[in-house]
Amino acid sequence: MAYELRSLRRQKVKYDHANTNTPLVYQLFVDGVKVTPTSATITIYGPGDDVDSATPLVNGAAMTVSGTLMEYSVDTTTEASWPIDTGYKAIIVVTYSATTYPTIVVFDVVRYILRQTLGRDQLVDRDDAILSGEHAEGADFEGLINAAYDELQIFLEAKAIDSGYVIENMILDHGKLSTCVRLYVLEMYFREKENEDKADHYKERFDVIWSAFLSSVRFDGSQGGDEDDQDQTRIRFTRLVT
Secondary structure, eight states, X not given: OOOOOOOOSOEEEETTSOOTTSOEXXXXXXXXXXXXXXXXXXXXXXXXXXXXTSOOSEEEEEOEEETTEEEEOOOOXXXXXSOSEEEEEEEEEEEETTEEEEEEEEEEEESSOOOOOOOHHHHHHHOGGGTTOOBTTBSSOHHHHHHHHHHHHHHHHHHHHHXXXXXXXXXXXXXXXXXXXXXXXXXXXXXXXXXHHHHHHHHHHHHHHHHHHHHHOOBOTTOSSSOOBTTSOOOOOOOSOO
């Protein structure tokens, strides 16, 4: 079975790395249904490059097609060509059923990739009421956890990009983030199961813990692994939907 692309959040590749284990991944949907492509190519431009006149960093390279997924490992070991930055543009052209489908995927080159440290066991540790629970006919809650990270990354990146940083500059302690995500997932789960009392309880707990987490965030300005930029404005969180 081909790898299933679950997350929607903006993709990242590592700086000075062959990225064989962190490729760009794309999945084509036609009329809302994922399809199996015949082939795909990728052309990549640097941040701010004019696609009509600039020389691409990668020009029409073939992507690896596996089932419905297309992958390409971006080799960033030529550091001068691939500096740590946001807004690299990948123009992907997919061929399916004798028709081509072009699209643009925006990604970042970063020193650190955000890794999830949350799974079903950690959810059970917080609330054993989900021991016999399922989401989308599965007991691992993978889809729900990924969906939670997708949503929270938007809140985080909105501030990070506004400050000229990428998300990896500001989160070194992934355990703290995952503690927040756990509460967010539990709220989503119990809301889905129409247990409004429990959902409201986890909403209140999440808002408190999320605010505490954001007040402690520091930036790693040099991406050297240290929380070295202590003077950045703290991130503020406003729940958009109540």
